[in-house]
Amino acid sequence: MDTETPEPLTGTFHDAATGETVVRQLTAEEIAALPQNLEPTVVSDPE
Amino acid sequence: MAVKTFTSTTLSSSDVNTYLANAGLVYITQASATSGSSLSVDNVFSSTYSNYRIMIDAFQPASAARGLVLRLRVGGVDASNADYYYALLGGYVDGTSSSTYGNASTFADTGIYNSTNTLPIGNSAIDVFGPNRAERTYFGINSTLYNTQFGGRAGFAEHNLTTAYTGFSLMPASGNFTNIRVWVYGYRNS
Numbered sequence: 511m512d513t514e515t516p517e518p519l520t521g522t523f524h525d526a527a528t529g530e531t532v533v534r535q536l537t538a539e540e541i542a543a544l545p546q547n548l549e550p551t552v553v554s555d556p557e
Numbered sequence: 558m559a560v561k562t563f564t565s566t567t568l569s570s571s572d573v574n575t576y577l578a579n580a581g582l583v584y585i586t587q588a589s590a591t592s593g594s595s596l597s598v599d600n601v602f603s604s605t606y607s608n609y610r611i612m613i614d615a616f617q618p619a620s621a622a623r624g625l626v627l628r629l630r631v632g633g634v635d636a637s638n639a640d641y642y643y644a645l646l647g648g649y650v651d652g653t654s655s656s657t658y659g660n661a662s663t664f665a666d667t668g669i670y671n672s673t674n675t676l677p678i679g680n681s682a683i684d685v686f687g688p689n690r691a692e693r694t695y696f697g698i699n700s701t702l703y704n705t706q707f708g709g710r711a712g713f714a715e716h717n718l719t720t721a722y723t724g725f726s727l728m729p730a731s732g733n734f735t736n737i738r739v740w741v742y743g744y745r746n747s
Binding site: 519520521522523524525526527528529531533536539540543544545546 | 585586588589590592593594595596597598599600601626634635637663664724728729730731734741
């Protein structure tokens with residue numbers, strides 16, 4: 511059975527002090543803190 | 558700085574430098590992302606300025622129908638507990654409501670929402686009051702969104718902790734970015 515390995519989650523990190531931007535894999539703690547389908551409560555959307 | 562009336566056609570370098578040094582809004586940094594689940598901006602809030610303006614545009618989520626949320630950040634870690642409160646009043650161009658509210662939320666809503674994933678749509682101007690002070694942080698928010706039609710939202714957000722933050726993160730309410738751009742300016746204190 512073929513199993514597809516999910517792509518690792520990444521984030522972009524910009525340091526305003528140095529101007530450097532790094533794209534790296536998120537840590538387990540950062541992944542755990544990501545919003546999980548936490549769409550803001552929208553009142554009276556037209557759809 | 559006192560208002561000065563120029564009377565010559567040529568400004569001295571001293572005059573120009575004085576006016577540059579006394580600008581109201583001072584550019585701090587610009588950042589963008591074209592992939593990934595978050596865009597974090599570190600070392601942007603400091604004691605140099607009390608208040609800040611964050612300008613966001615070109616929000617394009619990888620998956621359709623996503624809002625854009627914000628969290629404060631310090632020491633490389635997002636403040637992700639349920640300490641955010643927000644109320645954004647809004648409407649769509651057909652006259653229906655686009656208001657959104659959060660009470661003890663784990664994020665502050667930027668007001669931006671994009672029901673497509675094919676175009677970068679949505680922008681926000683967010684004033685941040687005292688994020689680097691050991692006091693509660695307040696946000697004034699004014700945003701454009703798209704949810705099969707254009708709409709707008711304006712209101713406030715508040716973060717309840719008295720932590721001195723040095724940065725913030727933007728993230729789709731779930732999933733990844735295809736595009737996001739952000740600029741940060743400081744309001745000169747005096």
